[in-house]
Amino acid sequence: MTTDLHTANIELLPAAGAPRQLMLLLHGVGANAANLLPLGRVLRAHFPQAAVISLQGYEPFDGMPHDGSARQWFSIRGDVEAQRPARVAAVLPRLVADIRAHQERLGVGEAATALVGFSQGTILSLEAVAARDGLAGRVLAFSGRYASLPAQAPKLTTLHFFHGGADPVIPVRHAKEAMQHLAQLEGSDATLDIAEGIGHELDAALLDCALHRLTHHIPMRTWQAALGGVAAAASPGGDDTLQ
Template sequence: MTTDSRTDTHTADLALMPRTGAPRQLLLLMHGVGANAANLLPLGRVLQAHFPEAAVISLQGYDPFDGMPHDGSARQWFSIRGDVEADRPARVAAVLPRFVADVRAHQQRLGIGEAATALVGFSQGAILALEAIAANDGLAGRVLAFSGRYASLPAQAPKLTTLHFFHGSADPVIPVRHAKDAMQHLAQLEGSDATIDIAEGIGHELHATLLDCALHRLTHHIPMRTWQAALGGVAAAASPNGGETLQ
């Protein structure tokens, strides 16, 4: 069971908290451009049904959407006006310090460490999550990037964060080639730990097929750093000099 913590959906983050006890995991959700925090609450409820001890917080885009006319509830993390392709890295970089500070503030307030935090972004929210980790490796233990992309491909792979890409093959907004290119690029970098799931015939949406893939990754994918730590422990235990054994 969960409790909802919310205020004005036009301006505030929305939280789903465990009914009893302190949360043990933190899932931060970032919506796409033109949406708002309330739009990802259904996703939040699905996630918390599988992780009942988690705090699930849907974050609100910092600025009103400056695109087509709307009722005032639409938000954005950065503007999509003008030459977005050329300016995207700078636009994301401008908002990253605030976003990273907010992530750390939620972690500190709830007493949850980086390894127990996941950033879950859709579209523009996924761009923000990927770029935040590219600039701050280990800010979260995992990123779930739905229908997203990098603003610019990273120079090095994160060592402390596992990346999961989820994309529809027929996405007309952010074509799936961006996710494929990211995976190919990461595979060439030392220490990369990333997965990709592509749903055939699916467009730019949080489709149930991709949600099922995400739940599977969260519950079955063991991060590479965990394997490496285990193998290191085995090697230390077998060493003549001794060392800690696996528990």
């Protein structure tokens, strides 16, 4: 494990060899990179050749008194509902640049990158791929929501929503509304898992769902590429391999 002392990111790198996947973890408001380290260790146990990086929120938390370790991606003071989209838009360029810098440094492409967010970290993850389709191959969206529902579905990113049915902070209706909205958009590829009776937390049941989605869900774009290969093979002069 290595820690970037400048940003306080926490990195879990493969014991040997180059990373094959990149998983970037974004914590919730009032937390910090260390809070998602247990999740990172679970992911590394299942994907030993993955580089797992828990990112540190860019700003000190400006909420209730704390010991100084709490961070945030954007402020939740004032009229959050009205100001959330603008606050997210303000931080997105820095986040996108950091994601691309990690990809370039570690030699991992966008399709092999997953953004794993919790709460406010989920908001940033969803909005990042809404603004830059294909920035990551997957988003694991725990207990979060969109800042504003997208006009288009990402065609190069699979979205996996995980939510507690009794979440009092970000109610599960936001995840359901997102799924209903995405279902009406062309090219959407999204799943939703709900753990009934669970609140605003990274519950073990939801983590099991996430691991199942990562290992069993074949992205729609992969199916479409395969079907395209079949169509090409069936035509004169077509490629006889599946892409």
